Amino acid sequence: MLIFVNRYFHPDHSATSQILSDLAFGLSARGHDVRVIASRLRYDASDDLLPAHEVIRGVEVFRVWTSRFGRGDLIGRAIDYVTFYLSAAWRLLRLARAGDIIIAETDPPMLSVIVAPIAYLRGALLVNWLQDLFPEVAQAVGLGRRQLPGLVYDLLHALRNASLRAAAMNVAVGKKMAERLSSLGVAADRIAVIPNWADAERIRPVAxxxxxxxxxxxxxxxxxxxxxxxxxxxxxxxxxxxxxxxxxxxxxxxxxxxxxxxxxxxxxxxxxxxxxxxxxxxxxxxxxxxxxxxxxxxxxxxxxxxxxxxxxxxxxxxxxxxxxxxxxxxxxxxxxxxxxxxxxxxxxxxxxxxxxxxxxxxxxxxxxxxxxxxxxxxxxxxxxxxxxxxxDKRVALDLWERLLECLPARGVGAA
Missing domain, CATH: 3.40.50.2000 (Glycogen Phosphorylase B;)
Structure with missing residues (x-):
């Protein structure tokens, strides 16, 4: 079973949701058993709650409770993140089984830190799907009007790096990101590059x-x-x-x-x-x-x-x-x-x-x-x-399918 974890999923239109929805639906159509753990929120409409449980195009979706402070305030956003971490972790603990592959995207940030110990406890394989690197992005652009102390960033780096090294695979969306992962001490055989994509059937040139x-x-x-x-x-x-x-x-x-x-x-x-x-x-x-x-x-x-x-x-x-x-x-x-x-x-x-x-x-x-x-x-x-x-999406699906098929051969906790 494949279990994706990300805060947003179809029908939400945010970037991580759209790319995840493409992959989840595509793999389901190819015969994979796919589950998704997400929140009930939409990126730009936090008052519009989505169903707590449904099956969409063969994908079983579990949407967990979170707070709804929104993106306007750093503290409120942090509370939204924490409540998603807790709710998603509880659902994942009940859902995951030995041999499952858990794919953690990067919304909210540091999601791999929450998912890694659960994957270990359940005997599942963890794949980190890295759309961006946090806390590097936060350090570069800041966190609204506030900035975290250096010691906090050091701790976040240490926790994140440990979760990357614990994963069976880390999927980077670009070659330069893969190079950055190598510089963080992630083994080369635990790094794969699969770029994001467009759906060439859906998006076509219009004169x-x-x-x-x-x-x-x-x-x-x-x-x-x-x-x-x-x-x-x-x-x-x-x-x-x-x-x-x-x-x-x-x-x-x-x-x-x-x-x-x-x-x-x-x-x-x-x-x-x-x-x-x-x-x-x-x-x-x-x-x-x-x-x-x-x-x-x-x-x-x-x-x-x-x-x-x-x-x-x-x-x-x-x-x-x-x-x-x-x-x-x-x-x-x-x-x-x-x-x-x-x-x-x-x-x-x-x-x-x-x-x-x-x-x-x-x-x-x-x-x-x-x-x-x-x-x-x-x-x-x-x-x-x-x-x-x-x-094209078709090319990316082929790459993802080949990657996932090779993972079980590594074994849980393989060095």
Whole structure:
């Protein structure tokens, strides 16, 4: 039996929920016995409680009680985490059996620390599925207005590292993350790299003339620069803001450039405030779109921006890149010029890379694509082809299935 543990699951739309839902449903469809332990909450609607127990597309879902303070306050968020840890641990203790494979995702943070001793007690195998590395991310971006003492971070590092070394396998979503795990003392044979993915069947390129959202949002006749998904503390809008300033006063013969920001996040409102303060126009904000409209939403832009703070390379991999590739659109990555996504973009000629915080260079790269629609189209076709061949959900499912089939041979507690 496969038991996934994560705070959010279908029908929630958060990033960890969507990627987990894809994997759980995909493995269930291939004949695996799949259970999920999650909370009853939705990421952006904590008052909307989901059923405590149900079977969805062959996956049995156990949703446990948690507090509902939400993300606005650090203390309330910490209480939400603790109550999920306790409730999920109790459910897992009753559910897990010898020989089961428990797959712990990373929401809430440090989930592996709670799951590892239960896996040991039950004779189950633990797989840590690392969407990010905590507490590294917290140390880099901070925790709201508060910061933890260094000794607390030292303790968190020690506990987390012990849970990584105790696992039968640690699945990193990028090569740089795998390198970081090796530097933490995790054995090479307990590290696997399986990148996140897009569903190439669900997300398809939509031509501008056939895209109802592009018309609904008033983007016809413009070259559209998109940013889709979370704009959080791991990202940085300074380069984007600088590029908007420079391109807002471009020559009259240049194509009309519009900006489409879809989603939310911790920096979302701050970005809007700075745009208003500078009197910058031509930026459209839209809410998160349902999965059934992602083809239209992602295809509404002619090029997409993906960014990551350079100090977070190896701790986070921006998964929005995969949806952009599925929609057949170029990517401009903003961040470490030798970062995980930067390397893919360069190697496969999927767009370009701009330095962190450099609005002038970003504006130049956007202008070059706006003036060369043929190149933009060619890059988009390459991105779609790479998605179908390497970044599609089907490819990831194959990798996960092979990994899980090999795990029992290791034996519980294998050295």
């Amino acid at each position: 501008p003339k056939d895209n109802p959202l592009r018309k609904e949002w008033g983007l016809e006749g413009s070259f559209v620069v998109g940013y889709s998904g979370n704009l959080g503390r791991a990202h940085d809008y300074r380069a984007m803001l600088g590029a908007i300033e420079r391109l807002s006063c471009g020559p009259s013969e240049a194509p009309t450039i519009r900006w489409l920001i879809v989603g939310g996040g911790a920096l979302h409102e701050a970005f809007r405030r700075e745009l208003r303060a500078k009197g910058l126009k031509g930026v459209l904000f839209a809410p998160y779109q349902p999965r059934e409209r992602l083809s239209e939403s992602l295809s509404a832009a002619d090029v997409h921006l993906v960014c990551l703070r350079p100090d977070l390379e190896g701790s986070v991999v921006p998964s929005k890149f995969y949806g952009v590739a599925a929609a057949g659109r170029p990517t401009i990555f903003i961040g470490d010029l030798d970062g995980e996504i930067a390397q893919i973009v360069r190697r496969s000629d999927l767009g370009s890379v701009a330095p962190h915080g450099d609005g002038e260079e970003l504006a130049a790269q956007i202008s070059a694509l706006a003036l060369d629609p043929a190149r933009c189209s060619d890059i988009g076709m390459k991105a779609r082809r790479l998605c179908e061949e390497e970044l």
